[in-house]
Amino acid sequence: MAADPIPSPHPPRSATDLFSDPLDSHPLWFKPDLFLSPDFDSDAYISELRTFVPFDTLRSELETHRASLNHELIDLINRDYADFVNLSTKLVDVDAAVVRIRAPLLELRQKIEGFRGSVEESLVALRNGLQQRSQAAAAREVLERLLDTFHVVSKVEKLIKELPSVPANLSNGDVNTAERNAMSNGPTENGTNLREDQSMLLERIASEMNRLKFYMAHAKNLPFIQNMEKRIQNASLLLDASLGHCFVDGLEHRDANAIYNCLRAYAAIDNTRSAEEIFRATIVAPLIEKVIPHGQPGVVAGASGDGLESDYEQIKQCIEKDCRFLLQISSTENSGLHVFDFLANSVLKEVLLAIQKRKPGAFSSGRPTEFLRNYKSSLDFLAHLEGYCPSRSAVTKFRSEAVYVEFMKQWNVGVYFSLRFQEIAGSLDSALTATSLVPVQTSGHGSPEDLTLKQSVSLLESLRSCWREDVLILSCADKFLRLSLQLLSRFSNWISSGMAARKKGNAGSNSGCEWAISAAPDDFVFIIHDINLLAAEVSGDYLQDVIRLLSPCSADILTLVKQSILQSGKSLNDLAPLAASAIIEALVDKAVEDLRQVKGITATYRMTNKPIPVRHSPYVSGVLRPLKVFLEGERAITYLTKETRNELLLGAATEITGRYYELAADLVSVARKTESSLQRIRQGAQRRAGASSDTSDHGTVSTDKICMQLFLDIQASIFSLFFDVSF
Template identity: 70%
Template sequence: MASADLAPPSHPPRSHTDFFGDPIDDSSPLWFKKDLFLSPDFDSESYISDLRTFVPFDTLRSQLHSHLSSLKHQLVDLINRDYNDFVNLSTNLVDVDSSVARMRAPLSDLREKIAAFRDCVQDSLVSLQNGLNQRAEAANAREVLELLLDTFHVVSKVEKLIKELPSVPADWSNGDMSTSEKNHLSNGISLQQSENESNVRETQSMLLERIASEMNRLKFYMAHAKDLPFIQNIEKRFQSATLLLDASLGHCFSDGLEHRDENAIYNCLRAYAAIDNTRNAEEIFRTTIVAPLIEKIIPHGSSGLIGVAANDELEADFQEMKQCIEKDCTFLLRISSKENSGFHVFDFLANSILREVFSAIQQGKPGAYSPGRPTEFLKNYKSSLDFLSHLEGYCTSRYAVSKFRAEPVCVDFMKQWNLGVYFSLRFQEIAGALDTELMAPSLVVVQERREDGKFPALILKQSVTLLESLRSCWGEDVLVLSCSDKFLRLSLQLLSRYTNWLSSGLHARQSGHGNAKPGAEWAISAGPEDLLYIIHDVKHLVDEVSGDYVGHVMKLLSSCPSEVLDPVKQSILQSAKSLENMVPPVIKSIVDVLVEKSVEALLQLKGISATYRMTNKPLPVQHSPYVLAILHPLKAFLEGNRAATYLDDGTKHELLQGAALEITKSYYELVSELVNVARKTESSLQRLRQGAQRRTGASSDVNDHNVSNTDKICMQLFLDIQEYGRNLAALGVDAAKIEDYQSLWQCVAPAEKQNTITL
């Protein structure tokens, strides 16, 4: 059979000492687990699907057939082994049906009894559940009834307590006694009256606190039973009681504030806190105490501005307000800030004091918020911040400070200060001033020497304006710390604008554009001496920005974390570095002018060739006169007053070396061209002369003592460059170290002096 062919081959059993051989049971492979068939949750389909992933179907079928055959053989072996017991099994099963019938009868009786008991228990359970439901409904009804009774009792109690309020002799607390009656009373009677008034206010406040506590209970009851008809019927009584309580509590609180009765105020505040009506207390304090004080400082009315204010400055007004708050408002602030008093729900600082101040400024001095006058606006803004800081000083914790700053009136007050418009105006003012100076067609010198004989730090008006603009950005009369990022960006823009002004001017100067862009004309007309001012000012600006200026900025921003300060400092230093990088291009522009003047003198050496070709001059023994004029522009420039005054030694050396290199380079180019032309001409003439001599049969011998014109020209040029090297040495430049001078020496020096430069 095919299945037999797929069965795994049989192997001989391994010995008990063969630890690394095949398993003992070699009749089945490792993947065929016989124990799985005995598992309670064995599933044939899942078992086959799992094995089919790595065992072919035919192999699996063959193995299962083999296992089935093995089981049958085992079954037969068991029957054969216990055949007697197997045969006697049928004899032991005689009269099984009668035994089953005898066992079924008691079981059926037991089942009927259990069913009857279960029905009885179920009926009892339903009856009990119904009773519990009725009990719960009764409890709920009782609870609602008790709630309604408590609500009715509280309403009646509140109305009764409110009716007791008029019986208190309030005329004492109202101060309704006439002046004539008061004058007839003695000092003892007045003192007794004051004590009686205080007692009356305290009694009133205690009664109001009690009413407020009951009203708080009443609110709770009505909130939990608001849909019941009874509650809806007493809604008007509740509202009437609320109005009477608010009126009486407001009158008592106002009276306590006017007489500074701490006990009455304390009781009233507890009453307001109990009924969750803090806004009324804050408003009463505002209208009773704060408003008259602020009215005296900033006159204003409910309809708007009463009179035209002399000015819109707030600094003096805020100082008076601080004194008034310290004198007339501290008593309430002290009471409301007591620990564990529950008065943290009140915010008299924001909703009473600041709100009234805010309203007074809006109505009495609306121009104080206008950024159209930046100087006055900044003073008022800083004064307002100082005033807010003074108010925060009355807060007893950080939480109180955070709560004060988060109040809507505080947020609205800060929104009145339009810092965005203020910065825009300052930007136009500062950047506009610098841009105006940079658009000038020429460099403007402020002063080269002060009256005391000392030299100014900056010479050019453009540089002075830049430094003033940079300082203005961080000046006390301009800077707003909350806008420090904007002023930092403006500072960097100012430095960049000045740097671009220099760059565009030098580019226009180098290109030689007659129609340079606006702001670059100065470079076309500026001479080398004028460019010295640029170098001097740039170096001073870089020192100032990298030193005191960046230190001043870091001091102002010292409260910021280091991860903020480091990028700020690096950005300023980077701008200063960009400005410093403009010094080499300016020096190059000066060098170009000096080289151009020196080249004019160098052009005279072209006459040397004509001189020795037109005449029969002997070998030269001294240098040409033009040599003295080559370095004259450079020497005159370096020895001038401006260079001596405004150039430091390092810059002077850099300028000298740059000019010497460029002049020597031009000198070499002209000499090299002249010598090459002379030698080519000499070679052509020599060939013509030799051809003529051959035609005439003359001797072509050349006298050793005869010197060619080219040699004379080279000798003259050699004497000239020697003198030129000595002139460079007089200025402090070692000509032998200049590569172009070495090439120049080798071009014209005699053969015996080619390798050694001697001046």
């Protein structure tokens, strides 16, 4: 009979109470599923959480989870209470059943352990057998390599012994002339055949030597190989000597087959430098000696005989005549001879040595003109040598050779540019340090299309010098471009600083601005004219010339160059208003001297009985006279455009009008204040004296006369402006 279920200590409720969170709700960092993992580690779990969860919070959450588990356990017992009670009645004689099961399990364990031991013994034996087999294979491989090495050495020695049996020196004088003439096919044909046979044998020996080097590289520490090193070295020396003699003989007689076989032999033993050196000493050196002979003792380096242009032309002819045959052989397609670089390591190397020893002054950048001529001739010579390269990769290889790099290092273009910089920039700087503007001396009247100041002419000449053919080095184009921009900036700063100093009226604080202080308005006409011409030239023909010279560059670089030059041209254009302001200021100052006579109007009509004025004051005719003289002068008409003269007229008239307004307004204001004061004084005197009130007001009349005179003066000034000065 099942017992009654134990009442739950807590009343049943839903997963979510009305006023609380669900019982199984946990923070996001608390994951109860981790506790059921087989590899759960409590210490690691706590260490991970302690970095961002306080211990008190963790303890509280664990207590809550434990209470939840207890509650679930009680619910589970209550749900299956009958099965829980009957569980104790079913667990009868459990110990006896355990004993019965343990015996076969122990027996099975013993059998498994015995089988495992036998398997491990078999595995160890198998591994030992494999290791012995591997060692035996390695020993066999070493033995076979030693045997191969011995056979190769013996074979090489045998083949080398066969070399003297071939009369390779037939054509070198070992056989007398009579014997050679007695040959049926002629001495040349037989000699060629003998050279070819010897070169083929040498190529075969070189191939075997290549195998021998491979064996030695993999077994060089073995005693057997060490004992054979002397034999191998002797064989290598004999091979090098015989190969060198055969190669020299082939070069002297231009035997293409013999040369081809010798080159393949050199390539096989990886000794390309020897072939390149033999060709340099045998063929190239005598040719260069004829072109650039040893100088007489005592000749000073850097003399006039250091030019290289004619020497390069003769060297080109010699290369075409005496070296081209070997270059063609070494560039044969699919021949494997691409490892040779006779252009760099034979031809260029000998040329470099000859120039260094016999014409060292050719590399001197202390004479820029001669240096540039030699440098360009050298670049042309290198381009001629690159013409013998069969492919673009060959050109790249030629340029990466150490001799090519060393040859280019001899030309110190940095020092050359420094000298040109001092020359070009110094010329402009000396012109700009003059204390006054220096007009260009012309035989007759100047042309509006020509520059008028030596400073401007010097700037344009300096800019053009940067890109002259006898100055520019294309590899330094970026430096010459920067120099051009610096020249324009220096000229712009010279003008802007001068204008600023003139405005302040003190040039002592800024040397080089004296010209602006002493310059007359007519001198600034030259400034405006030259600025406009220079800006048009820089943004026009000058820019096109620079872009043409830099045409090999990419489109992005050309765009940046164009933008930088146009920006400098714009900076020049921005200087014209400064010069115009200086002209306007000077003209206004002259006009203000006459305007000061306005103050005399007050003395003329104050407390006097002069009648109301009917004509303008005498000073009016002189106010605009400086402006008129300037605008109608020869310089302004010749060198200023109509638009510029109108701008000057408008600016000067506006400024003069403003000054005139200030003087007139001040004059009228003072007159009215004086009138008001006099009026109060008269009225007080009349009241004290009991005088009649019909006394005439002379103050009012005098003020009206002053205003009438100003009105007439203004009308006359406007008439003069529109009919005598305007265009």
